[in-house]
Amino acid sequence: MRNLPGISVSEWVVMRVIWDKSPRTANDVVGALEAETAWSPQTIKTLLNRLVKKKALGYEANGRIYHYYPLVQEEDCARAESRSFLERVYRGALTPMLSHFLELEKLSAEEIEELRRVLDEKGS
Amino acid sequence: MRNLPGISVSEWVVMRVIWDKSPRTANDVVGALEAETAWSPQTIKTLLNRLVKKKALGYEANGRIYHYYPLVQEEDCARAESRSFLERVYRGALTPMLSHFLELEKLSAEEIEELRRVLDEKGS
DNA sequence: CTTTTTTGATTACATGTGTAATTATAGCGA
DNA sequence: TCGCTATAATTACACATGTAATCAAAAAAG
Numbered sequence: 001m002r003n004l005p006g007i008s009v010s011e012w013v014v015m016r017v018i019w020d021k022s023p024r025t026a027n028d029v030v031g032a033l034e035a036e037t038a039w040s041p042q043t044i045k046t047l048l049n050r051l052v053k054k055k056a057l058g059y060e061a062n063g064r065i066y067h068y069y070p071l072v073q074e075e076d077c078a079r080a081e082s083r084s085f086l087e088r089v090y091r092g093a094l095t096p097m098l099s100h101f102l103e104l105e106k107l108s109a110e111e112i113e114e115l116r117r118v119l120d121e122k123g124s
Numbered sequence: 125m126r127n128l129p130g131i132s133v134s135e136w137v138v139m140r141v142i143w144d145k146s147p148r149t150a151n152d153v154v155g156a157l158e159a160e161t162a163w164s165p166q167t168i169k170t171l172l173n174r175l176v177k178k179k180a181l182g183y184e185a186n187g188r189i190y191h192y193y194p195l196v197q198e199e200d201c202a203r204a205e206s207r208s209f210l211e212r213v214y215r216g217a218l219t220p221m222l223s224h225f226l227e228l229e230k231l232s233a234e235e236i237e238e239l240r241r242v243l244d245e246k247g248s
Numbered sequence: 249c250t251t252t253t254t255t256g257a258t259t260a261c262a263t264g265t266g267t268a269a270t271t272a273t274a275g276c277g278a
Numbered sequence: 279t280c281g282c283t284a285t286a287a288t289t290a291c292a293c294a295t296g297t298a299a300t301c302a303a304a305a306a307a308g
Contacts, residue, residue: 008295012212026255043297045256050295064255064304081213082225088136089205095235098222101206102242111219112243118226119236119243132265150285167267169286174265188274188285251308258301264294271288278280 004072004080005054013037014047015056019074023060023067128196128204129178137161138171139180143198147184147191 007015017032018024024032026048030041048068051057059066090097107115131139141156142148148156150172154165172192175181183190214221231239 078213085209089202099242105218118223
């Protein structure tokens, strides 16, 4: 499952709606992004095309309408991005990064509980 | 302290050596990166130039040798990158991101302790 | 069957990025 | 003083990206 394609910022937006639910037609995607972005439908078509070229998406043609589905998993892409982000911005130092995030954002009591649970698992 | 310039992946590498110690001449930077990268000195000069144009770096000319220093702080840049990363890859959901990282990497007992401490501070 | 519409494909185009080579120029050594 | 050298500035160039407009072809409408 390596050889993940590089997915750009805009492409991530498109991938997310397809990861949420697939298959999806171009129009589905356009509809889903109407609220979130101000992109023209053509722009979204272009992004879909590029993602197919990159082999991040596949499609099934039903007549001349394409039903797109992911060829890569969100988990895998997130993992790859996370690694390179950690390396680039925090020089690979996980603990400072996590501390930084924890300080940055406000967390609810439940979130803190959940994180503590994850930590406990790691700790044992 | 907003209006942070967009710093590319390669530019981050250069910024890091200047954040580590400044001011630094172009040659200092070239020397520092010799081990880490395979870039030609010209490439590094180009990156320094672009960073000056972006106002991420300033310099003091001593004769015709420039001594570069950061105009933006690593903390601020890291914060900005972190936010956009979190948004893009984890849809802004902090807890899943943190869990993901915790599962991804192996942590030493000390690191786990440190994180627990940070969590405790947040929790109180 | 012809026209319009829809939908994907192709082309566009400015800016960013990775990665330099080339050029101009200010000092330094001869 | 004059050419060589080190250093910054300018130019290069292919590929990525954001953001579409246009084209072609198939399907739907009349």
